[in-house]
Amino acid sequence: MFYYTYILKSIKDGELYIGYTANLKKRFARHNKGLNIATKPHIPYKLIHFEGFLNRVDAKRRETYLKSGWGIRSIKMLLERYLKN
Secondary structure: OOEEEEEEEEOOOOEEEEEOOOOHHHHHHHHHHOOOOOOOOHEEEEEEEEEEEHHHHHHHHHHHHOOHHHHHHHHHHOOOHHHHH
């Protein structure tokens, strides 16, 4: 089984959401159906980045890092050209 850390971007207002899951396709669909309280106000979303991991702990650690100050800076550098659009 693989685990994924992912970044969504709201088409509505450009807000970013970072999460992790074992089933990326299902989780993405749940976000866009409004089944997540944190993301519901910003639907619809585009999946703009994901990373795969062999275990849940590593995926969760990556999510925690990406939500930190240094992680947000990393996201902005990694996706600089995309986020300008």
